[in-house]
Amino acid sequence: SEGLLILTNDGDLTQQLMHPSKSMEKEYHVTSNQAFENAHLDQFLVGIYTPEGKLKAKSVERQSARRIKIILEHGAKRQIRVMFEALGYQVTKLLRVRIGSLWLGDLEPGDSQALN
Numbered sequence: 001s002e003g004l005l006i007l008t009n010d011g012d013l014t015q016q017l018m019h020p021s022k023s024m025e026k027e028y029h030v031t032s033n034q035a036f037e038n039a040h041l042d043q044f045l046v047g048i049y050t051p052e053g054k055l056k057a058k059s060v061e062r063q064s065a066r067r068i069k070i071i072l073e074h075g076a077k078r079q080i081r082v083m084f085e086a087l088g089y090q091v092t093k094l095l096r097v098r099i100g101s102l103w104l105g106d107l108e109p110g111d112s113q114a115l116n
Contacts (some may be wrong), residue, residue, distance in 0.1 A: 003028075003096035004104040008110050017099065018075045025058065027098035030080060033067040033090040040087045044070065048083045052076060 008014060016022055047056035059071040062106050073081060096106045107113060 001094035001096065002109065003094075004099055004107075005096070005113050006102065017111060024100050025071050025073055025098070026075055026096060027069065027071045029063065029067060029093075029095045029097055030070055030081060030084070030091055031067045031093035032084060033066075035090070036062065036068060040089075041068065041086065043051065044083060048086050050082050052079075052082055055079050057083075075097050 001069045006013075006017065017024055033081060039062050041062060046059045047054045053076075058073045059069075059112060061069045063069055065112040076082075077097075080094060084091050102115075
């Protein structure tokens with residue numbers, strides 16, 4: 001995966017971003033190895049049962065035949081990849097574009113931006 005990454009030594013911010021009791025949206029652009037079936041897009045919203053438990057997305061939007069925008073509120077480890085694999089898809093690209101109100105924007109790989 002690639003995209004937006006937040007590096008901080010602020011414990012309060014870390015708690016807001018990471019604690020399961022907090023609801024912090026994370027938005028991803030996901031490309032798969034094959035076209036998505038419409039029924040599978042709906043399944044992301046209803047929930048997918050996996051060995052890790054029931055996983056679901058807050059929002060899913062088709063961007064092209066093989067690419068979707070997916071928003072998670074509570075992201076489990078490798079949640080997107082696990083959900084895709086449970087439906088028979090392989091993730092070929094996973095780009096995190098937003099965490100809460102922070103956007104990747106036009107930052108290139110390796111670039112950084114200080115926040116106040």
